[in-house]
Structure formats: structure tokens, C-alpha cells
Amino acid sequence: MPEPLDPALTRLKPLLLDTEGLVRAVASGRRRNAHPEPTRAELRPVELREGRRLQITTTDGRTPVTRNYAGEPAGSAVDALLAQPFGNWHVQTRDAIVQLRVTKRGEAQVHVESQTVQPVDAAHDRAKQHLIDPADPLFTALGADAAKRRQVDAFLRQLAPIARRVKPADRPLRVVDLGCGNAYLTMAAHRYLATEIDPEVRTLGVDIRPEMAERNSRVAEDAGLTGLGFKAASIEEAATDPDLAGVDIVLALHACDTATDDALALAVRWQARGVLAAPCCHNDIQRQLQDASATPFAGLTRHAILRERFADVLTDTARADLLRLLGYRVEVVEFIDSKHTPRNALIRAVHTGTAPTGRRVAEYAELVASWQINPALAQRLEPELAAVLG
Numbered sequence: 001m002p003e004p005l006d007p008a009l010t011r012l013k014p015l016l017l018d019t020e021g022l023v024r025a026v027a028s029g030r031r032r033n034a035h036p037e038p039t040r041a042e043l044r045p046v047e048l049r050e051g052r053r054l055q056i057t058t059t060d061g062r063t064p065v066t067r068n069y070a071g072e073p074a075g076s077a078v079d080a081l082l083a084q085p086f087g088n089w090h091v092q093t094r095d096a097i098v099q100l101r102v103t104k105r106g107e108a109q110v111h112v113e114s115q116t117v118q119p120v121d122a123a124h125d126r127a128k129q130h131l132i133d134p135a136d137p138l139f140t141a142l143g144a145d146a147a148k149r150r151q152v153d154a155f156l157r158q159l160a161p162i163a164r165r166v167k168p169a170d171r172p173l174r175v176v177d178l179g180c181g182n183a184y185l186t187m188a189a190h191r192y193l194a195t196e197i198d199p200e201v202r203t204l205g206v207d208i209r210p211e212m213a214e215r216n217s218r219v220a221e222d223a224g225l226t227g228l229g230f231k232a233a234s235i236e237e238a239a240t241d242p243d244l245a246g247v248d249i250v251l252a253l254h255a256c257d258t259a260t261d262d263a264l265a266l267a268v269r270w271q272a273r274g275v276l277a278a279p280c281c282h283n284d285i286q287r288q289l290q291d292a293s294a295t296p297f298a299g300l301t302r303h304a305i306l307r308e309r310f311a312d313v314l315t316d317t318a319r320a321d322l323l324r325l326l327g328y329r330v331e332v333v334e335f336i337d338s339k340h341t342p343r344n345a346l347i348r349a350v351h352t353g354t355a356p357t358g359r360r361v362a363e364y365a366e367l368v369a370s371w372q373i374n375p376a377l378a379q380r381l382e383p384e385l386a387a388v389l390g
């Protein structure tokens, strides 16, 4: 039930100032037609030589500023933050998680969840284990569960070094997430890149389902994320979208079946410098293996479960080989433990423009000939491959 905002905010003050009980708090997002300054604030207790302090880190979206407070100045600093038109407050204490969201009518929607956590070890910075704090209200706004937060964090760890490497010197970094779905990754990546790598980063999420673009745009606006947009389009349609030419990094997290191939093909066509694709189901090659008249090592494809697993390996091997032939340096890595998602392989590629060696070309030719397959990615990139392979 919505309630008046001011008393609800006043109730947060003692929680924020209690450095024995507070675990951490984040203020973010913005109220309708309002712009908080700073755009985000994070509060937590820290143990310093002079004693326990309330540490407040604020950012204007570009530069974080950290200050430590005690006594009266802590109270004034908290008052000043509570007076800012943030859209969300997420306060985690030893006993509870309190979430306060400001509704469109300017009322407070407060949710309190009881919990028991160990006393705060302020010297041990647990938040540093995550690139984006799992308690970030952004995830709450997105409705992401713990498994999704972990997955997104693991993906960001792979993205970070590539983004640093490919960030253009003369213009903002441009990123597209193809098959973005609920945009957990899109928004987390955008927030991370804007905070750590390029405050001017432009990110676009593309999904074939129109309701996704609508919902994601709303969540992004509520969370105060700027430079981020969403498009309802198929990946194939995105190929000719003039807004998307010149993208630096292509992301695709669990884009269904051959949608991953669509994403990889686009990355090649755009000559995106960085590509990170964690494939999902692999039906295309599985079907081709089933139809093949004779395959080497027939036992590998005789039983459905083995055929399925083998098709996964064969599909991603062919994808990696094709990217290499087309001038990418490619690694295929496990980006997260399989207990979090069975779809945990990541194709990570950086464009170098290096021409393939004869050996690489022969390896790929032998692979597809032996298994009688024509991978979806090869079909999409026929002209580009013809130019390389002759």
C-alpha cells in the first residue's frame, strides 16, 4: 500500500545512521520529472583507525566521490541524501531489507523483508566481490533473482577487459545486446560500463518481442539510466538498422538456437571489435546430425542424449572456427559454474583482422565435411566466407 513519502523517508534515517546494524544502502533512480544530484549514493559502515564511520559514496554518473562521516556531520549528510529526489532506496540491515520505491504519484511503496545476517565486518568489503552489487535496486526493479544476478555478474567479468580494450578514443563506446529479453544483462552492462569505462556509453537492447522493449524502456527510465535504449526487432531486422551501424561490442546471452548465429553474423558484418555470446539451445546441428547418412564415430550420434551433447560441442566449435576465419581472435570459456546455468559456455572474440592460415581453413573444411553439416552461421556468412576462402 502506498503511503506518504516524507514519514517513510524519515523512518530510514536511523537505519542509515546505525553503523552497527547497517550492512549497506543504495539510493538510485529518480522521481518523475526530477533529477537527483548525485545520481546514485551508496552508504555502508567502515572500520577506520579512528573508529567506525559511515562511508558515503556518491556519483554524478561519471566520477564517484567517497567520504567518511561520524556524529553530527553523518546526520546532515544523510538528511541531504534523503532530501534528494531518488526513485529508490534499498537499505539492508542485520535484521531486514527495506525497499522504498517512490511511485508515479510521489508516494512511498515500502517493502520490508526480515532477515538475519552476521554482524557487519566493516573491514571486509564483500561488495567488492561483485562488479555490480547484487543488492543494487536495479536488480529489484528488473525482478532478477539471485541466479540471474550471479550470471550477469559473471558475464560482466568477461565483458570488462574487452570493453577496456575496444573503447574508441574519439567517440562513445557503442554496445548492442541482441535477444536481450528482460534486459538483466543489458541494464547491468550499461550501468557497469557507464560507471567504470565510458560515462558516455550508448547501449541498445534488441528483442523480437515488442512487450520487452516497452517494459525495458520503462524500467530503464525509472532506474535513471541514460544512454540506454530498446528496440523491438528481430536480429535479422537489426542488420539493416542505420542506428546500429558502427557498434563496437555485440552481446548475446542465451539467444535461442540460431538467434546466436544471427547475432554472431551481425557482429561480423558490422566488424564489431568485441563479441561475447553465451549460446542457448543448439537444435540446428542436432537436426543435421540426425539426418546425416553416415558420420564418423557413429556412437557419438546414436543416442539422443549423446547426440545432443555432442551437437552442442560441434556447434560452438564451428562458430569459433568461423569467427577465426573471419579475422577474430576467439576463446571459448566457461563463464560461470554449471550449477548456476547449464548453458555456461561463452564465445569471446576480439576482431584483429588477421587473415586465416591455410591450416585453419583446412581444419574447418574437414570438420564440416566429416560431419556433413552446414552450420547456420556459415549459411548466414556465405559471401564473407567466399571472400576469405575463395
Ligand SMILES: C[S@@+](CC[C@H](N)C(=O)[O-])C[C@H]1O[C@@H](n2cnc3c(N)ncnc32)[C@H](O)[C@@H]1O
Pocket: 178, 179, 180, 181, 182, 183, 184, 185, 206, 207, 208, 209, 233, 234, 235, 236, 252, 253, 254, 255, 256, 259, 262, 280
Ligand atoms: C532465453 S531468452 C534470453 C534473454 C536474455 N538475453 C537473458 O539472458 O536474460 C532469449 C531471448 O531472445 C529473443 N529472441 C529469440 N530469437 C530472436 C530473434 N531472432 N531476434 C530477436 N530476439 C530474439 C527472445 O524473444 C528472448 O527474449
